[in-house]
Amino acid sequence: xxxxxxxxxxxxxxxxxxxxxxxxxxxxxxxxxxxxxxxxxxxxxxxxxxxxxxxxxxxxxxxxxxxxxxxxxxxxxxxxxxxxxxxxxxxxxxxxxxxxxxxxxxxxxxxxxxxxxxxxxxxxxxxxxxxxxxxxxxxxxxxxxxxxxxxxxxxxxxx
Amino acid sequence: xxxxxxxxxxxxxxxxxxxxxxxxxxxxxxxxxxxxxxxxxxxxxxxxxxxxxxxxxxxxxxxxxxxxxxxxxxxxxxxxxxxxxxxxxxxxxxxxxxxxxxxxxxxxxxxxxxxxxxxxxxxxxxxxxxxxxxxxxxxxxxxxxxxxxxxxxxxxxxxxxxxxxxxxxxxxxxxxxxxxxxxxxxxxxxxxxxxxxxxxxxxxxxxxxxxxxxxxxxxxxxxxxxxxxxxxxxxxxxxxxxxxxxxxxxxxxxxxxxxxxxxxxxxxxxxxxxxxxxxxxxxxxxxxxxxxxxxxxxxxxxxxxxxxxxxxxxxxxxxxxxxxxxxxxxxxxxxxxxxxxxxxxxxxxxxxxxxxxxxxxxxxxxxxxxxxxxxxxxxxxxxxxxxxxxxxxxxxxxxxxxxxxxxxxxxxxxxxxxxxxxxxxxxxxxxxxxxxxxxxxxxxxxxxxxxxxxxxxxxxxxxxxxxxxxxxxxxxxxxxxxxxxxxxxxxxxxxxxxxxxxxxxxxxxxxxxxxxxxxxxxxxxxxxxxxxxxxxxxxxxxxxxxxxxxxxxxxxxxxxxxxxxxxxxxxxxxxxxxxxxxxxxxxxxxxxxxxxxxxxxxxxxxxxxxxxxxxxxxxxxxxxxxxxxxxxxxxxxxxxxxxxxxxxxxxxxxxxxx
Numbered sequence: 001x002x003x004x005x006x007x008x009x010x011x012x013x014x015x016x017x018x019x020x021x022x023x024x025x026x027x028x029x030x031x032x033x034x035x036x037x038x039x040x041x042x043x044x045x046x047x048x049x050x051x052x053x054x055x056x057x058x059x060x061x062x063x064x065x066x067x068x069x070x071x072x073x074x075x076x077x078x079x080x081x082x083x084x085x086x087x088x089x090x091x092x093x094x095x096x097x098x099x100x101x102x103x104x105x106x107x108x109x110x111x112x113x114x115x116x117x118x119x120x121x122x123x124x125x126x127x128x129x130x131x132x133x134x135x136x137x138x139x140x141x142x143x144x145x146x147x148x149x150x151x152x153x154x155x156x157x158x159x
Numbered sequence: 160x161x162x163x164x165x166x167x168x169x170x171x172x173x174x175x176x177x178x179x180x181x182x183x184x185x186x187x188x189x190x191x192x193x194x195x196x197x198x199x200x201x202x203x204x205x206x207x208x209x210x211x212x213x214x215x216x217x218x219x220x221x222x223x224x225x226x227x228x229x230x231x232x233x234x235x236x237x238x239x240x241x242x243x244x245x246x247x248x249x250x251x252x253x254x255x256x257x258x259x260x261x262x263x264x265x266x267x268x269x270x271x272x273x274x275x276x277x278x279x280x281x282x283x284x285x286x287x288x289x290x291x292x293x294x295x296x297x298x299x300x301x302x303x304x305x306x307x308x309x310x311x312x313x314x315x316x317x318x319x320x321x322x323x324x325x326x327x328x329x330x331x332x333x334x335x336x337x338x339x340x341x342x343x344x345x346x347x348x349x350x351x352x353x354x355x356x357x358x359x360x361x362x363x364x365x366x367x368x369x370x371x372x373x374x375x376x377x378x379x380x381x382x383x384x385x386x387x388x389x390x391x392x393x394x395x396x397x398x399x400x401x402x403x404x405x406x407x408x409x410x411x412x413x414x415x416x417x418x419x420x421x422x423x424x425x426x427x428x429x430x431x432x433x434x435x436x437x438x439x440x441x442x443x444x445x446x447x448x449x450x451x452x453x454x455x456x457x458x459x460x461x462x463x464x465x466x467x468x469x470x471x472x473x474x475x476x477x478x479x480x481x482x483x484x485x486x487x488x489x490x491x492x493x494x495x496x497x498x499x500x501x502x503x504x505x506x507x508x509x510x511x512x513x514x515x516x517x518x519x520x521x522x523x524x525x526x527x528x529x530x531x532x533x534x535x536x537x538x539x540x541x542x543x544x545x546x547x548x549x550x551x552x553x554x555x556x557x558x559x560x561x562x563x564x565x566x567x568x569x570x571x572x573x574x575x576x577x578x579x580x581x582x583x584x585x586x587x588x589x590x591x592x593x594x595x596x597x598x599x600x601x602x603x604x605x606x607x608x609x610x611x612x613x614x615x616x617x618x619x620x621x622x623x624x625x626x627x628x629x630x631x632x633x634x635x636x637x638x639x640x641x642x643x644x645x646x647x648x649x650x651x652x653x654x655x656x657x658x659x660x661x662x663x664x665x666x667x668x669x670x671x672x673x674x675x676x677x678x679x680x681x682x683x684x685x686x687x688x689x690x691x692x693x694x695x696x697x698x699x700x701x702x703x704x705x706x707x708x709x710x711x712x713x714x715x716x717x718x719x720x721x722x723x724x725x726x727x728x729x730x731x732x733x734x735x736x737x738x739x740x741x742x743x744x745x746x747x748x749x750x751x752x753x754x755x756x757x758x759x760x761x762x763x764x765x766x767x768x769x770x771x772x773x774x775x776x777x778x779x780x781x782x783x784x785x786x787x788x789x790x791x792x793x794x795x796x797x798x799x800x801x802x803x804x805x806x807x808x809x810x811x812x813x814x815x816x817x
Contacts (some may be wrong), residue, residue, distance in 0.1 A: 020734065044723075067726060079718045082726040084734065107723040144731075151728040152716050156750045157659040157689035 009034040012113060015062045019086035021137050022060060029133045033060075036123055037115040042066075042106035048089070049104040055092035057114050061085050064110025068102040077103065080152070081145065088141050093117030094124070175376035176383055178357040182240060183214035185321070185349075188373045189282045194319055197253055198284035199246070204232055206246035208253070211284070218243070225329035225510065228519035241285055241353050244329045245509050249438035250283055250290055251297060254314045257435075261310055261445070262458040264593040278310065282319035286347065288340030289332075289507040291322055293438030295346055299501045300441050304798065306783030319366060322347035326354075326390040328397050331510030333523060336402035339507045341394040352387035359387040402523055404504075408495035410530035412793075415487065415814070419529045424483035426518045431464035433512035433522075434489065439505050442470070442787030449594030456594035463787070465489050470788065474617070475751050475777030478791065484816025488790070490525060496793025500784075552591055552634035555579070557627050558609060563695045567615045567660060568625050569603065572633065579610050582638030584645070584667030585774060585802040588612065589782040591634035595620040599779035599797065601664035602638060613663040613695065639782050641802040643668045643772060648679060648744035651770075654736070655684045656757045658729055658749020662686055662695045664774050664801075665748050673708045680742065682709040687729025687753070691715050691722050729753060730760040740765035748774045755813055758805060769806040776801040792817045 012034040016022030022030060042048060042064070049057070051070060066083040080102065083089050092098040094117070124131040177185065189196055190212075198211045201218045211217060223243040224231040235242050260276075286294075298315065301308035325332075325341040334340030343350050348367030351358040359379050362368035379387075434440040444463040449456030463470060465488050471479035479485055497505030506522075513521045556574040563569055572579075579588065582602055590612065591597035598620045604611035616625040624633070645668065653672050657665050665684075672682045684703065688694045694713065704711040712732045714725035725732070729749070736743075743766045747757050754773055761771055775796045780788035784798030792811035794800065811817050 065723070065725070067720075067723075069720065077720050079720065079722060079726045082714075082724070084725065084731075086734065105720075148728050148731055151730070151752070151756055154752055155689070155716070156728075156753045157693060157716065 012039055021086055021088055025133050029130055032130050036119055037113040040112055040114045042110045044106055044108050046106045049100045051100055051103040053100050055090055055098045055100050056117050058090040058093040059112040059114040060088050062111040065107050067105045067107045070102045091138055094138055174379050175360040175371055176357055176379035177360050177374055177376050181375050184374050186214050188370050194280045194282045196282045196284055206243055207248045225331045225514040227513050227521045228516055230514045239353055241323045242327055247436050247515055251438055255311055257462045259460045260457050261460050264456045266454045266593045278314040278317050280317045284321040286320050286322045287325055288343045289334040289509040290438055291346040292339035292507045296439045296503055308785055320347045322350040324352040324391050325394050328394045331513040332398055334508040335395055335398045336404055337504055337506055337508035342391050354383055354386045359383055407530055408498045411491050411495040414529050417529045420483040420487045423525055424486045427486055428518055429466045431466045432515045434464040436511040436515045445596055447594055447596040453594040473778050479816050481816050499793050552636050554632050555635045557629050557631045559629055564693050569611050569613045571609045571611050573609045579638055583642030584671055585642035586638040586640050588635050588637035592623055595623050599782045601776050603663040603666040605667055615660050641800055643746055643802055645671055652681045652738045652743045653679045654743050654745040656747040657686045658753035659688050661748035664776055668746055676708045684709055684711045685729055685732040686713045689716050691718055730756050733760045736764055744770045746772050769804055771805040772802055774801045
């Protein structure tokens with residue numbers, strides 16, 4: 001992982017504008033997010049979060065691809081979902097005292113805006129405008145994931 | 160013998176009188192032409208149609224007492240020969256036998272030969288007006304489209320019809336409501352109307368006139384001719400006011416969610432009596448029987464019933480799993496979608512389904528409850544037999560076979576009838592092997608002198624096909640069905656959405672889109688499969704991905720850590736859509752639930768419903784709509800599909816149990 005200095009927030013805001021998660025946020029909220037987070041680069045195969053660890057960070061993927069994996073006895077790690085640019089990972093960090101639901105691995109060189117959970121929760125508590133903008137998007141991301149997981153559970157292509 | 164109904168005026172123009180005691184002369188004269196004579200007889204307390212040797216075999220002096228769930232024979236106080244109505248058997252038993260070997264095959268060094276036995280010459284004596292209408296309806300079903308049942312055609316052509324006008328009726332009769340009786344309007348060789356001492360006769364064909372000429376007849380008196388007319392008219396009066404049938408088809412379509420469907424299903428025991436005793440029901444199943452070495456086999460067809468729990472079990476699962484769905488299918492087919500399919504009602508008002516229902520379900524009551532009455536307007540419909548064209552199998556040679564996945568292979572066929580090469584993407588063929596039932600398979604690719612069929616080995620036929628070696632011969636019929644309307648995507652963003660083996664019927668479409676790339680704003684393929692190993696056409700996917708003609712995005716539902724691509728259902732790929740979706744034309748194939756999710760996803764993105772095409776290929780069965788299994792929302796998927804525009808299916812696409 002390689003963190004970059006955040007002295008030019010406009011570049012981060014420009015990147016957010018290319019994601020479905022951040023594109024329609026107000027300029028003020030975009031800047032708040034940019035200031036809260038840290039732009040990080042991940043190498044291919046780099047593990048970002050471990051399943052079961054405390055959920056300390058939430059990220060908005062700017063580029064690249066991440067895999068959400070879970071360990072299945074006798075089958076090893078199974079990728080259950082890939083995260084594409086624009087989507088979030090580590091959403092559990094929005095809640096206090098939660099654990100990561102899956103292991104997050106970069107499957108190719110990736111860039112993300114990573115926000116520490118403690119700072120994010122404190123900001124959401126203090127800044128109602130930020131909370132009103134962010135919570136629906138987090139909920140949308142979780143709902144999309146839930147819907148996709150349901151379809152996967154149906155095992156549509158089963159013989 | 161009859162190919163078109165004779166007008167009633169012709170029947171009335173020349174009449175004869177035959178004494179009751181001379182009826183045997185009629186039977187003898189017909190038998191002298193070499194025909195087996197089939198007529199009403201008494202067996203196990205019911206009037207059934209069977210072979211007779213003489214007029215004495217006919218049930219003289221009997222009447223029937225029928226009501227919902229009840230049938231009894233009683234003695235008459237006279238000796239009338241046709242003083243009853245219809246029993247549990249129908250004439251289709253002889254034109255469309257319940258069990259029939261439709262072909263035998265013998266494998267040769269060059270492929271296989273098929274043999275079909277010619278039908279026997281028969282005469283039907285005692286055919287009622289409603290039953291003639293039923294034969295005419297089956298003419299339309301079996302002979303009225305480009306796909307025909309040649310066995311039925313031969314049996315119909317070999318049948319001499321002696322019609323009998325009804326001079327009595329049961330409480331279950333409602334032919335006047337369906338416009339089929341009680342008077343016979345045509346479709347006979349000879350027509351009888353039984354009066355006090357004999358029969359007023361008319362001839363409806365040259366063969367009929369030739370038989371009449373051999374009988375000891377005389378000209379009927381005015382009183383006798385008048386009595387014949389009066390007795391038939393009395394039956395009409397006895398049946399009472401016709402049921403309000405006007406608009407019943409549309410009215411039923413508006414009541415697909417009526418609670419009565421569930422209520423009647425609670426009573427229905429799904430015995431299938433209504434379909435087995437119906438003179439027009441035509442659904443069948445085909446089984447293949449063979450020697451152990453597979454050199455000699457027979458193809459056997461059996462009547463089937465849409466009430467059977469497994470009737471709607473197709474490759475895509477059981478799409479009519481609930482009893483209410485099956486009852487709704489039967490009733491709406493008879494009185495609504497039959498019109499859409501064949502231009503007539505599927506009911507002739509004979510009342511058999513009422514009398515022989517063990518729980519006394521009366522179709523008339525159900526219609527009145529589900530689609531409430533409107534002012535009665537009856538439109539008598541003369542159901543005319545129509546011309547036909549034959550459909551046959553031709554041989555093709557397996558040029559090569561290629562494994563796509565663990566259980567899926569692509570057969571490349573050559574030495575084809577040129578018609579196959581002129582097919583369009585989205586169409587399919589019926590492929591046959593001796594000793595195995597023919598199966599419908601979409602054409603996955605058209606080449607200069609080959610077509611490709613991609614087959615997943617899930618049943619006996621597909622497994623046998625999977626085990627063929629190059630050089631093997633297969634039988635093909637087709638190309639069949641509707642095709643992708645590629646022209647409707649000209650100037651637009653063409654989006655292809657495929658799930659699993661659903662990429663197979665889309666492969667030819669993708670080829671066509673790429674070949675005509677300049678005609679489209681953009682071309683995209685979204686493809687989802689269960690695992691990376693389940694992806695079809697991996698070489699083609701790689702070639703398409705590396706070309707600039709088409710954007711390819713693939714995803715899998717699950718994968719191991721070695722997979723670096725996308726993981727998630729195919730709808731997650733729609734996030735990549737950045738165009739004005741009102742300018743998208745989409746083509747979707749996959750498992751039903753995947754198609755539903757994909758269609759919902761596309762519509763939520765703004766793609767118009769009339770710009771989304773789906774293929775219901777997993778519903779296909781016999782390939783030509785004759786077996787009835789593929790019916791969905793009043794359409795035969797084999798014949799009217801498999802490619803449909805979403806707006807053609809409307810809300811039927813997502814409706815359970817249609």
